[in-house]
Amino acid sequence: MAESRNGPMPLAEARARIVAAISPITDTQTLALPEALHRVLAETVTAGVDVPGADNASMDGFGFAAAQAPADGARLRVVGEVLAGHPFPARVGAGECVRIMTGAVVPAGVDTVVMQENTRTEGDDVVIERVPARGDNIRPAGEDLARGEAVLGPGHYLRPADIAVLASVGAHRVAVYRRPRVAFFSTGDELRPIDGPLAPGEIYDSNRHGLAAVLAELGMEGVDLGVVGDSRAALAAAFDRAMTADAVVTSGGVSVGAADFVLDVLADRGSVDFWRVAIKPGKPLAFGTLGDARFFGLPGNPVSTAVTFVQLVRPALVRLAGGTPAAPVRFTLPTRTDLRKKPGREHYLRGCMAFDGAASEVVAVDHQGSGVMRSMSRADCFIVLPADCGDVAAGTPVTVEPMAQPVWGQPAPPIA
Ligand code: AMP
Ligand code: MG
Secondary structure: OOOOOOOOEOHHHHHHHHHHOOOOOOOEEEEEHHHHOOOEEOOOEEOOOOEOOOOEEOOOEEEEOHHHOOOOOEEEEEEEEEEOOEOOOOOOOOOEEEEEOOOOEOOOOOOEEEEHHHEEEEOOEEEEOOOOOOOOOEEOOOOOEOOOOEEEOOOOEOOHHHHHHHHHOOOOEEEEEOOOEEEEEEEOOOEEOOOOOOOOOOEEOOHHHHHHHHHHHOOOEEEEEEEEOOOHHHHHHHHHHHOOOOEEEEEOOOOOOOOOOHHHHHHHHOEEEEEEEOEEOOOEEEEEEEOOEEEEEEOOOHHHHHHHHHHHHHHHHHHHOOOEEOOOOOEEEEEOOOEOOOOOOEEEEEEEEEOEOEOOEEEEOOOOOOOOOHHHHHOOEEEEEOOOOOOEOOOOEEEEEEOOOOOEEOOOOOOO
16 A cells, blocks of 8 residues: 655645556547537548649629729629639630639639628629739638648547537548446445435435536446445445446445445455545545556545546546546636635635736635535535645635636647
8 A cells, every 4th residue: 555755745746646557548449520519630631632622712892903903993804703612614814803702712803802891882893992912801711720631630629610620621430438437336325316305314315426427527438337335345346337337436344444446446446546635625535446446435425436536537537538637727816815724735715716906816615525525516626725724814815726627638639
């Protein structure tokens, strides 16, 4: 059971060790493009066509050869109209122009488009009141993507803009990585399903529902193994069911209490890497291996479960899925209130950002207990206080990490 030299492991070290220990899934599947949203691309997609396919007008106006309109007030004969999707069949000659619409292919003999607003029509002629520079208002073929160019590569998490880019080159089917199967369960004799009554001492199993939700949001295939009681035998049976997954996430039973058997059973059936991280909330945490699966034993206090998932499990699952964990977006805001803290662990207080011009600040929610899940639900950010920091006075700038995060980073763009 490896642990840092002097007690709990710094959070950044724990995160780096966990992410480094993950082998990304390499199995792929081919999907129709619309189904590939929020999946991780497993191939290099190369443009089979130029985008756009031909020089085309970027404005509604008139197309002509710049040499034919040497100065403002030039007059040209309008010999036709060119619409998007209907290329002009002839060459535009001396003294001539065509009316042309946005997206229409620029005809032979045309190298410039003037916007309609800078012209005046007189019978069959058009007078160009303000002559644009040669080449203006024409988008060259291949301006966005050239045929043969690499569009996106393996490891790219597909957002709506990526779907549109892939569609623009006609990539109607794409290879993506298989989604990770993540088994999860809660441990605790006190936990009951949320649709029944509670006897004295019992509570509803909220963590499992929170975990199911964050896994769904991350695009994982969750495998819900229910509630497991505080006994070695029950845990052993659950571990055996869980170990065929790609990853296992549990809550509860990782402290040193009389009913905390997760570490024992994990050590027995797999291996434990470490189990104390210098983070508050959430110090006790098991990371290890169970069969082929990576195992994350999160603490049971609901806020601890949620915070350790975000800080330690989520980046690992992104890597498991073939993606690149994004560095969190952080900035500083002054804290509205004094914050109490003992040096030692990195704190993740729950806060709300208040933006009001120069008076922007962050407000810690009023109850920071690790059992007060409402603090997570009400908050829109973490206030991150470094391990070595102590009390913080109101007005001091503090690090703010919004809960809405990019999560999926992008690998370097493919080389064409
Ligand atoms: P443990 O980590 O098992 O010692 O649990 C710490 C605290 O979290 C205890 O108060 C538990 O009752 C509570 N807890 C554990 N698991 C859950 C769960 N699934 N849902 C809600 N609370 C839980
Ligand atoms: Mg427990």
